Amino acid sequence: MRVLHTSDWHLGRVLHKEPRAQDHDEVLEEIITIARTDKPHLIVHSGDLFDHATPSHPDQKKALLVLQELEAVAPVVVLRGNHDSASLFRVFATAAGPRSRIHYIDSPRDPKNGGVLRFPGPDDTVLRLAVLPFVHANRHLDMLGDPDRWRSAYADRIGAMERALADELLRDFDPRRDIAMFTAHLHLNGANLSSERKAHIADYYATDIAQIPAVSYAAFGHIHKPQPLPGKVTGHYAGSPIQLDFGELGETKSVVLVDVEPGRPAEITLRELSGGRRLRCFHGTLDELRTEAAAIGRDLCQVTIRTPAPDSTLSEQVRAIIPDATVLQVIPDCPGQTLPIVTPDDGVAGIEPDMPELFDRYLASDGTKDVLAEPVSRMFADIWSCLEDERPFLVPEEDTLTQPIDADLRRPTEENL
Template identity: 40%
Template sequence: MRKRLPTGRAIHPRGKAMKLLHTSDWHLGRTTGRESRASDHDAVLAEIVDAARELRPDVICNSGDLFDRSRPGTDDLERAIDVLSELAAIAPTVVVCGNHDKAALFRVFNKLSRVHGLHFIADPTTEPEAVIELPVAAGGTVRVGAVCYQHPHHLVDGRGNPDTWGSEYSAAVRGLDSTVAAAIQAGLNPQTDFAVFAAHAYVGGAGWSGTERRGRHDDIFATDPTGIPGVAYAAYGHIHRPQPLPGAAGTYGHYAGSPLQLDFGEAGQAKSMVYVEAAPGRPPRIETIPLHRGRQLRCFRGTLDDLAATADTFGTDLCQIVVDSDTHIPHVADRVQEILPDAHLVEVANNAADRRAQIVIADPSKGGQDREPSIGEMFATYLATAGSTKAPAASVLDVFHQLADPAVVDEPMPFPQEQYLPEVA
């Protein structure tokens, strides 16, 4: 049963209140294996638009990774603009640049779309209008500021001590966060105005899905959760698993997560967006709105009989299947497709006992007769069976040893022919 959405009525009808809808990490243009996710994106983005029409928020925030690649295809550019335009017709929509996005493209978007209620934030360190003021239907103003994804190469001196890279990065990001937070708070009336902070970053202690781009969000370059600005709501992107922000009490914010299961590390994860209602002087009410549309990802491992027993639960899922068997199963993917006629098979593997590699361990009692052959012995066996070389096999094997033996002990390769080369002054 679909969960009923909260009503669009403010929870504080006698005072000012702000309503915000937070989504993130769409990754338009994504493929899972060779399977395009375009139809899945169309389905779930329509679900997001439907929810926005029902909730009627004052502001909509997408906290980064709008695209999966920095140079998206024309179909995905058109898809992004169409959906964002629909959202902007409901409420002003702010989009933050993520690590998969291209800041230059966002700057072009911003010049074209600002008049239509779309606001793309590419780099708050260079944009004088990084803080955006938007009206609230119940009265007052919401002030949105953002820190886009900050690559460690831009903030850390790679020539310095690696042991301090993490602390340098965290301190630099914290400085940016503080600068933007101060700009949001400047002149803000706590009785009528609301501060919203958006960012695309990995906050230390958050749990990732395992499908995010590694090396950008690991613990070396984690940001300090105590540095999250104290605002009505902090909208974060980058982590695909929906979750509250880690940090001390009084930190109100979430990772909205990706709206689709993007890769098999996210199989089984429930996806959602975040709805926020805030009133001056009170903690915000934060609610996750489940997202159901788009095909699910499914991992399975077992025998063909096990698969057949659960076949009616797969539907049109995108599947990663490992079939266990005693002997190799020819055309195993065809067998699986017969059992799951409607499923989309991204990857099928046969884990056959008779094809598994065996670890060779020498038995001392056999005097080394059962040892693993050396690379030279294996090459000699290959030459004996190949049967088609222009040079005598013994000469080929001799040259092989001349080249391979120095490589093993990391010595210079012997090339006697070099003596015939003329010397260059």
């Protein structure tokens, strides 16, 4: 059987106020063409269909139309990623109806009740696919508890889910006709990161590759850089189909074609994707920019220009030199003048900070009053994640964040009444 593995489309992405819709249009048409040409028996999307939990109507329509085009080729399985809305996936599944060949996996499933899907193939082969969408850590962890336990607690929880899925996946398994696969939206310890949401690739989200079921191929999503899975497991992060952020600068994007047969190792082929504008950072003089103008073409550019003195017409000059490019930012670089550029503290250039990171910078500069900054930071990140993912936030006991206050100050007295 042949499987087409794609992931992390992030429809609705905006970079420095520039919508990526036209880039998605190009690359999604390319993926449809690959599917029609290579004729897979199954198509797996391993999560993050959208960039936000509340995508626009045009982005929802685009996703549905593309999935329908793929469905015409083969059954499609779509996992919910950390950016996707479980409720929206349920709406899509209801609208598609029980006879649809598109399977929306909105939440972890009982292994015996939808956690393992079966797809018939040629010559009486059967492909068994265990599915595990993104699981939020704050549904299983005390976020204000001991930080040293977060990583092990989340990894243990995911490991238990994977073992339960493996038991069902391999129950009554016939190696002469059955094929085992696993798909998940997870951060595996040892993966090479690029521009993922920081809140969902923290250390406590890293999971153990040793817990992955014994399968012919593991189709993973969540990490945007296309790469084989770490360790000895046969599988891939398909990665994002376009360069989503400057943290992915220079990455070659692709989808994965997997040919699997009972009792034989999987054959993996990468189909490179060329659709969509590339990202480019330029740092040099205006004359050097003129020299590179032809090579820049229609790229999405962050341009830093060295000048001997401040020049109010710099942006206009840059855009005149590279008229076909989309200039996202023009940054002057001249003696005696500085322009603050917002970059993450971890040193990965070009990735825009998210709201929890900005809040941490506020805490670093202004601090908190009467309470520890670390639990406040964790709670803010948790609240922000709940808002983006349309989930309720469970407020802990009121005194959790007030424990550092002197007990005497909380006793009613004549002085503080």
